[in-house]
Amino acid sequence: MRTSIATVCLSGTLEEKLHAAARAGFDGVEIFEQDLLVSPDSPETIAGLARDLGLSLDLYQPFRDFEGVEEDRFQQNLVRAQKKFELMTRLGMNTMLLCSNVGTATISDDGIVVEQLRRLGDLAQGYGIDVAYEALAWGRFVSEYDHAWDLVRSADHPRIGTCLDSFHILSRETDLSRISEIPGEKIFFLQLADAPALSMDVLSWSRHHRVFPGEGAWDLTDFLTRAALTGYAGPVSLEVFNDSFRQADTQRTAVDGLRSLRWLEASVAADVDIRDVAARGDDAGGGARAGGGDAARDDDAGAAGAGSGIALDLQPLPRVAAPSGIDYVELSTDDLGTLTRQLHQLGFRFIGFHRSKQHVQLWRRGSARIIITEVEPDSARGTFLRGIGFEVADASASMDRASLLHAIEVPREQTHNDEVLRGVFAPDGSEVFFHQTTGDDPVWIAEFGAGGVERSSHIDHINLAQPAHHYDEAVLFYTSLLALEAQPSQDVPSPAGLVRSQVMSSPDGAVRIPLNVSPTRTAEVTDRGTGAVGESYPEHVAVACEDIFAAAATALARGLDFLEVPQNYYEDLEARFALDPQLLERLREHNILYDRDEGGEFLHFYTATIGSVFFEMVERRDGYRGYGAPDAPVRLAAQHRRNAGR
Structure with a gap:
């Protein structure tokens, strides 16, 4: 499974974050725009450093407040997008995260949004860039992942796909069943974050209290299993906004993040095997609790999902039981x-x-x-x-x-x-x-x-x-x-x-x-x-x-x-x-x-x-x-x- 981490998860400069991610063992990173803006190094220098460290630059983010606007503002937004595409070309990046509009949207008309997404796709086509459209949980008119997917599907453009972000989906307690409707190739990016169970406004919850998988209250094993069963084959990335993480030792946080992904990967490997067995009618898989963790399962039999259409290379861990x-x-x-x-x-x-x-x-x-x-x-x-x-x-x-x-x-x-x-x-x-x-x-x-x-x-x-x-x-x-x-x-x-x-x-x-x-x-x-x-x-x-x-x-x-x-x-x-x-x-x-x-x-x-x-x-x-x-x-x-x- 290809692993990635957003630079916003870590403390330090962009250069320090890249070094920490590489030493921890990540395959790639998401570049958070502010980290690049405050860096004295050119995009070409950052791209070269990533190559030297063996890191792929997987996602440029975020691009905000684009769709659902009047034509004159939309034209201005296209100019902004073009500048970002040019910057991404210098970085050697080919996927951008587009967040659903929060601040400037004035038109609640899916037809207009679909047309605007299609026109953005035409612009992106000229730069060879994919746009992953994500529903923010506090989006003005688009706040649910299934709504975002309906818009992407209607746009029907090869350069427009969706991004599934566990925080924005699970924080709203959205029904996950429609994830199975999304073809894996139309999921352009996958972001993961866990969170403690809190009663507060979702924006503050998101900005300050996300944690790595396994450190919060959510069943991310089930979430990632559902995404994996679509045939998604891209990076599995961490996007965690947390005040403590951004004050802590950069390297230590990076290692903690990769540990969370490896644990989750093994949990999903076991979960996929159980669901695969159940789908074949084998009673040996019956009754297992999805997302219950891999420790109590027989997960040392090799990579999972051979017969289930899983494109992610899910590696198990040696099986252990809780201490006696x-x-x-x-x-x-x-x-x-x-x-x-x-x-x-x-x-x-x-x-x-x-x-x-x-x-x-x-x-x-x-x-x-x-x-x-x-x-x-x-x-x-x-x-x-x-x-x-x-x-x-x-x-x-x-x-x-x-x-x-x-x-x-x-x-x-x-x-x-x-x-x-x-x-x-x-x-x-x-x-x-x-x-x-x-x-x-x-x-x-x-x-x-x-x-x-x-x-x-x-x-x-x-x-x-x-x-x-x-x-x-x-x-x-x-x-x-x-x-x-x-x-x-x-x-x-x-x-x-x-x-x-x-x-x-x-x-x-x-x-x-x-x-x-x-x-x-x-x-x-x-x-x-x-x-x-x-x-x-x-x-x-x-x-x-x-x-x-x-x-x-x-x-x-x-x-x-x-x-x-x-x-x-x-x-x-x-x-x-x-x-x-x-x-x-x-x-x-x-x-x-x-x-x-x-x-x-x-x-x-x-x-x-x-x-x-x-x-x-x-x-x-x-x-x-x-x-x-x-x-x-x-x-x-x-x-x-x-x-x-x-």
């Missing part, structure tokens, strides 16, 4: 005594030092395993979450998939008798390792001289802080590499402002990763632990136990510094749930918080923060599936008071 659990959490610290003392207070026991790395040790509580790496004070300051090991069915396939999705492998020192473990960096700088599921203790534990399976406790969830500029990238990362599913996001109030939180989880809930963006955390997290203590929004590891009161009693006896819960909370708790007075008193005595939903109960307590890490002990009763979200403001306020010395 958390193998370990690794923490780095320059305050080893404080951290290990807190682990002991929580009921963890010391297993041993790594046989070849004496600065690495293992602690465990049941099957909850914490690896601690002691670092020199000049290497990192404070305590921070370094990485997570995920239990997967096929570690080699997971690593291969991650590599194809442009994740960077973590360099790892190991001796000849160490277990070979491989992982990649997550967008926040943490390490993600893939560990083969065995059903017993993982093989690597023997490197710490430990054995014996314990099942009384496990990692319930891991709460990760994310830099605001790369929050959407993190959602895509965990979706595309680990087949986790994004749950609806929510905002949690804190003394510093709202904290945005979104849970990434496996379908069975065995792996839960809440991602948080703090209003005070504005610096990018590329080297965890290099900032001063207190600069980072804290992260935490939640450990499930069978008896929260026993865990709290042990912790209290061992001198744990609990995060204090105010009396006001318990008075409100009594009012909300009418708890038994004895239970309420036990909760208050142990600084335990409480929540309830239709499934069951959730009891939990927090430790004080060490560096940027703290722990949570939890007990789930009778199928409770949440995370105690109503209690999060209490925790955030208590941490704020503690950090302020109050």
